Amino acid sequence: MDSSEQKKHNSYRYEALFNQASMGIIVVDSRAAIQSANPFALRLFGYVLEEVLNKPIEMLIPGRYHSRHVGHRDVYSHNPKTRPMGVGMDLFAIKKDGSEFPVEVSLSNYEDQEDQFVIAFISDISIRKKAEAEIEELNNKLEYTVEQRTKELRVAMQDLEQSKDELSKLLEREKELGELKSRFVTIASHEFRTPLSTILSSTYLIERYTTTEEQHRREKHLQRIVSSVQLLTDILNDFLSVGKIEEGKIQVRFTNFDIEQLVADITREMEVTLKKGQRLVYRHRGNREVALDASLLKHIVINLVSNASKFSPENGPIEVETLCRAGVVRLSVKDNGIGISREDQKHLMERFFRAANAGNIQGTGLGLHIISKYTELMDGHIECVSELEQGTEFIITFGSAGAQQPEVRGPKG
Known part of the structure; x- marks a missing residue:
């Protein structure tokens, strides 16, 4: 040339x-x-x-x-x-x-x-500025909440001078709320960035695909936008759930229901959210009728299956099993993913905790904390069995849930 x-x-x-x-x-x-x-x-x-x-x-x-x-x-x-x-x-x-x-x-x-x-x-940068304004608004609301609680604390201190133990608890409560606000701003700013960038780039690209032949490309980017919005919703729901737990606003409603039907429906719904080639294998043993809070149990199953998919490679199985026998209900979710070290397993249920090998995988560190609290509210116990690079199994056991009668119970406190 x-x-x-x-x-x-x-x-x-x-x-x-x-x-x-x-x-x-x-x-x-x-x-x-x-x-x-x-x-x-x-x-x-x-x-x-x-x-x-x-x-x-x-x-x-x-x-x-x-x-x-x-x-x-x-x-x-x-x-x-x-x-x-x-x-x-x-x-x-x-x-x-x-x-x-x-x-x-x-x-x-x-x-x-x-x-x-x-x-x-x-x-x-209109979309980004709008998102920043929304985060700032959430931050201001949290700051207002802390200010209000601090005012309440000052009044309480005058009334609780004779009760040092109670006063100490209130001070610790204010400290936790302040930490929760700080962690929310830090994590929200970080976790919102990726889905917001995806939404912005897909919006620009959709504008360029104008012909009928490019419909599949538009659909691809629309799906990316939907997935990013769902991710933002999940993150906000996690923070809202933690807020309700911290404020003692979770009500447990025990009802009799078919656990096999419930979990089977959940696994079918979640199949579309799995990575390429992943498959859900569900089996049930024993009685089908249990007395638990179906809504809280659904949240637990969804979170555990979502984690199993997130921390596992493509084309791998995720095994879900329920067992109801002699008044005991047992739920297990098992994967063949990256696993969790023994040291990290000691802190899994702590708020905002992320395992050392999960740093590059998106998450808030709230999911297992919420699961543990929901399990506790239903008098259950959660156990983790895992080795690095050998997969993970979470086992949740409800001691006498299968024999309980329906009732409504508030949070322990």
């Missing part, structure tokens, strides 16, 4: 990158006049190319920032280099219809024989 053909080839390549990029790209000259904008940028701002060519870049910036922006770009023109724009500041852009939206902007530059040009790479 000669030099001219190579240049032509490179030109086609750069043009393809420019036109197909999933972020806005705008090129301005030394006078800050727009010389080019890619299709993504035009859709983002609601213009056609002819409407922006040779217009000042300030047409895409809210009016209240115009004078300040002119000063900033003059400074940049004297010392041009590749860098983020507006570090430490909230940046906003304005569409043709007058609506504003938050953006992130990175700047680069190049020169040719005629002029100096600046390239702006623009990303709409």
Whole structure:
């Protein structure tokens, strides 16, 4: 390939990158006049190319920032280099219809024989900002709760001067609430990032698939969005469950039901959530009628099966077994996954605990804590049998659950 053909080839390549990029790209000259904008940028701002060519870049910036922006770009023109724009500041852009939206902007530059040009790479961060606002709102609510509890504590201290033991418990309670708030903010910020990024990238890509032949691609990204939203819901549900447990708001309702039917229905529903090639094997032995809280038991089964799938490789079996005999109900979930060390098994049921070999697998460290509390509320016992790289089996036993009569019971306390 000669030099001219190579240049032509490179030109086609750069043009393809420019036109197909999933972020806005705008090129301005030394006078800050727009010389080019890619299709993504035009859709983002609601213009056609002819409407922006040779217009000042300030047409895409809210009016209240115009004078300040002119000063900033003059400074940049004297010392041009590749860098983020507006570090430490909230940046906003304005569409043709007058609506504003938050953006992130990175700047680069190049020169040719005629002029100096600046390239702006623009990303709409509306979804991320909304998520950050929601997290901040949750944080504020938690802070308000801590403040309210602290006020209640001050009043209680005056009434409990003669009871040091009770006062000590209340102080410990406030400390735990503060820790729970801090851990929530840390874990939520980390765990929300991946699904939110997936939702954002899939949303951008769906916009590009416009033909009937690309329907399967749209469906793939829609499924990614649904899965990410479900993950966010599961994380929030875990925090809500812990909150209810900590506040003593869980009511246990014992009813008679068919445990084999319940667990079989759960395993069928969860088959679609398993990794590629994984399969659920369920078997039941003994009597079918038990007296437990069906809702709490369902949560336990779902969480254990979900963990077994998450910490196991593809194409592996997950075995679920229930046994009802002589007034004893036994549930076991077994996998052939990464296993748990003996040292980590001592802390499995602690709130927020993650095993040493689970650091790269998404999770809040709340699932087993919630399971242990639900098991305790139904007078049960949970046991873990595991070796590293040899799989894990969780066994839950309810001593006389099969012989109980239906009743409603509040949390122990």
